[in-house]
Amino acid sequence: MKNTPVDYQAVQKVIQAYGLPDFGKATIREVVAISTELEQQTQTEFIHMEMGVPGLKPAQVGVDAEIEALQKGIASIYPNINGIPELKNEASRFIKAFMNITVSPESCVPVTGSMQGTYASFMVCSQCWPERDTILFIDPGFPVQKQQITVMGSRYESFDVYEYRGEKLREKLESFLSKGNIAAMIYSNPNNPAWFCLTEDELKIIGEMADKYDVVVIEDLAYFAMDFRKELGTPFEPPYQPSVANYTENYVLQISGSKAFSYAGQRIGVTAISDKLYQRIYPGLTKRYGGGTFGTVYIHRVLYALSSGTSHSAQYALAAMFKAASDGTFDFISEVKAYGRRAERLKKIFTDYGFRIVYDHDLDEPIADGFYFTIAYPGMTGGELMEELIYYGVSAISLSTTGSNQQGLRACTSFIKDHQYALLEERLKLFSQNHPL
Numbered sequence: 388m389k390n391t392p393v394d395y396q397a398v399q400k401v402i403q404a405y406g407l408p409d410f411g412k413a414t415i416r417e418v419v420a421i422s423t424e425l426e427q428q429t430q431t432e433f434i435h436m437e438m439g440v441p442g443l444k445p446a447q448v449g450v451d452a453e454i455e456a457l458q459k460g461i462a463s464i465y466p467n468i469n470g471i472p473e474l475k476n477e478a479s480r481f482i483k484a485f486m487n488i489t490v491s492p493e494s495c496v497p498v499t500g501s502m503q504g505t506y507a508s509f510m511v512c513s514q515c516w517p518e519r520d521t522i523l524f525i526d527p528g529f530p531v532q533k534q535q536i537t538v539m540g541s542r543y544e545s546f547d548v549y550e551y552r553g554e555k556l557r558e559k560l561e562s563f564l565s566k567g568n569i570a571a572m573i574y575s576n577p578n579n580p581a582w583f584c585l586t587e588d589e590l591k592i593i594g595e596m597a598d599k600y601d602v603v604v605i606e607d608l609a610y611f612a613m614d615f616r617k618e619l620g621t622p623f624e625p626p627y628q629p630s631v632a633n634y635t636e637n638y639v640l641q642i643s644g645s646k647a648f649s650y651a652g653q654r655i656g657v658t659a660i661s662d663k664l665y666q667r668i669y670p671g672l673t674k675r676y677g678g679g680t681f682g683t684v685y686i687h688r689v690l691y692a693l694s695s696g697t698s699h700s701a702q703y704a705l706a707a708m709f710k711a712a713s714d715g716t717f718d719f720i721s722e723v724k725a726y727g728r729r730a731e732r733l734k735k736i737f738t739d740y741g742f743r744i745v746y747d748h749d750l751d752e753p754i755a756d757g758f759y760f761t762i763a764y765p766g767m768t769g770g771e772l773m774e775e776l777i778y779y780g781v782s783a784i785s786l787s788t789t790g791s792n793q794q795g796l797r798a799c800t801s802f803i804k805d806h807q808y809a810l811l812e813e814r815l816k817l818f819s820q821n822h823p824l
């Protein structure tokens with residue numbers, strides 16, 4: 388029996404009731420269920436760092452546009468599957484303004500969140516060539532994307548990029564791509580769960596490899612412009628959100644409304660397909676669908692089959708948010724910088740009590756403070772640490788569920804409340820006393 392903030396026996400009982408053979412492999416939803424149950428049962432407040440849900444108010448400009456559109460009666464009409472012109476035009480302009488990349492409005496397609504964008508991209512990419520049926524994950528990554536592959540009965544391969552930063556990435560990618568079975572590769576930048584950002588040199592390597600092996604790169608920009616080390620928020624002025632699109636035309640970008648605009652609830656994002664890829668004809672697509680290009684199959688076959696388009700009013704919302712951002716009247720980055728300030732404070736508390744940041748550098752530069760960070764405690768596996776912290780009322784997910792080979796946890800800053808820094812400090816102090824180094 389230990390002097391832990393959450394009753395020791397209560398924790399053991401609840402965890403046992405879930406019948407998990409390895410607690411370290413618990414999913415985010417299981418960790419949420421366990422911590423919420425314990426919170427209610429023991430009346431002890433938990434510091435929830437497991438879920439990657441926006442903790443800020445949705446951008447008002449989006450809400451207003453959506454209400455206005457609804458009041459005009461658009462709810463009764465099926466949205467055009469290609470996307471409303473307002474959103475297509477503003478998406479193209481937004482990509483120019485904040486990435487300095489040119490994608491025509493035609494190639495910017497609304498999706499019901501990046502979640503649908505990656506699902507549709509995995510499908511189309513793995514149908515292009517009969518012999519290429521596998522998606523390569525540059526991990527760590529967002530676990531649900533692997534679940535998407537499982538749902539569609541497809542295949543994936545992956546590697547933890549921790550050991551392969553910089554020039555080492557080239558050889559590693561080559562070892563996978565040279566086998567001839569990879570249809571596309573995917574990564575998120577900034578990275579979920581580790582918040583590192585691939586450098587320009589690394590993106591260039593990925594672009595070069597994509598061209599050499601004619602493989603599509605799916606660049607998941609769920610945390611668009613949220614590398615707060617750089618001032619990425621001034622439209623049409625550098626610095627810009629880095630992208631593989633500067634180095635190859637074999638790309639599909641996923642831009643989500645969920646985090647940058649705190650608009651997760653309405654399920655809205657944009658897939659931007661390079662103009663060249665959009666127009667390209669692939670043997671596998673011609674055989675399967677009787678015709679079509681990458682872009683038209685993506686929209687008229689796959690998205691049509693999945694959801695018949697994207698909610699009309701949410702498209703108006705995203706169009707308005709993109710427009711206001713590109714016009715310079717809505718500084719979306721300043722709003723989400725709150726996450727960076729939280730991460731800085733939280734990381735200090737963790738490291739003061741013996742924890743270390745696992746993915747801590749982009750080569751020689753310390754990583755940014757943002758939505759997530761990763762922590763480890765000497766001598767403990769990720770699974771052990773995740774379980775042990777539950778006794779201290781702190782919940783986070785193990786990196787092992789993200790394709791990482793490192794022992795540690797992902798902590799998310801989005802649900803942290805102002806009074807919880809002191810609470811975390813108190814609990815970690817006790818934790819470090821109980822686990823002397």
Ligand SMILES: Cc1ncc(COP(=O)(O)O)c(C=O)c1O
Pocket residue numbers: 439499500501502503529575579607609643644645651655656
């Ligand atoms: C890396 C990554 N990709 C995609 C998503 C999903 O985004 P959306 O809400 O646009 O479907 C998330 C959400 O957490 C994410 O972290």
